[in-house]
Amino acid sequence: MxxxxxxxxxxxxxxxxxxxxxxxxxxxxxxxxxxxLPWLEHCCQRCALPIGAKEGICGHCQKQTPPFQHCISLWSYEFPIDKVIQDFKYQYKSAAKQFLCQQLAKLVAQHNKHGNSNFDALLPVPSHPLKRLLRGYNQAHVLAREVSRYCSIPLIQAVKKSRWTGSQQGLGRKARLQNLRNSFQLSRPVAGMKLLLVDDVITTTSTASIISHMLMDAGAESVSLASLARTPQHMTT
Ligand SMILES: [Zn+2]
Ligand SMILES: [Zn+2]
Incomplete structure (x- = not known):
């Protein structure tokens, strides 16, 4: 050696x-x-936004019903889990990757079994090919792949990101939506499928909502979300 x-x-x-x-x-x-760890306990039943109450629906979901059925997340995106997620996302540190993938896989397995979700397939939130090339991987795809293996749910690539939207950080909700519109493309049929969309962190639900809308318009039976962490509201505004 x-x-x-x-x-x-x-x-x-x-x-x-x-x-x-x-x-x-x-x-x-x-x-x-x-x-x-900041385990997500008190959050919106629909979008998993931390709301400080054990049960209930947040103001956003009350105002407008999201196109996805619900969101399952492990943590509130804050110290110290944020640092470990960043180690995985930007530096691909293997211990961080292993721990995060394992935890998300367990959560999805638990949900799939006891929540009667019976997902037909899971898919990652896609990243632009150029971003993948620069970073070497799409962290959402890495997560989805590990969850797929652990839970024996097929992994599909049903959505492609065809337009570069740049960083979404620091943009307001309106600007994010405008930036994201038309940037995704459906790449295979999904009619009649119960789908689980996987991402690392859900900040606002704008990306997930746009993709969910697209999948539902293409005839999917339902779309749910799974993520490692959900950003608390005060950090997104
Ligand atoms: Zn310790
Ligand atoms: Zn909500």
Whole structure:
């Protein structure tokens, strides 16, 4: 084995035995850190927006019923899970990827079994080919692939992103929608299917809504969303 490979493997083994959050030796995530994560408990039953109440529908969903059936998310997008999601999203750190994929897969499996969802297929929120080329991967696709394997739900590529929309950060809701419109294209039939759309973080639901509309217009039976985290409202305005 070349020296460098040996050193990399040794380093990976060493890091694999440290908690992702506090760095203590032991499990990949220690019990204390795991329990202390910002688990999403009090959120809108429809779009998973943290609303501080155990049950209910947020103001946005009351004003306008979303085109997706509901959204399942693990965490509120805040410290310290935000940092680990960024490590996965921008640096593809393998310990972060492994932990996040595993947690989302478990949540979807639980939901699919007990929520009687019986998804026919899951699909990632697509990224533009140029973005994929620059980053080397689409993190939503990586998540969807792992969830698909774990839950034995087929993975399909039903939507393509055909127009570059640039970064959506810092844009208001209206500007985001305008920017996103016409940027996605349907690439296969989805009629009669119960679909699960997978993304890493759902900030506003504008992207998910546009894709859901497109899938429902193409005859899908239902579209639900799954994400690692949901951004609290005060961070999106
Ligand atoms: Zn820890
Ligand atoms: Zn809502």
């Amino acid at each position: 070349p020296k460098l490979d040996w050193a990399t493997n040794a380093l990976n083994t060493l890091l694999a035995n440290r908690c992702l959050f506090c760095g203590r030796n032991g499990d990949a995530v220690c019990r204390g850190c795991f329990q202390g």
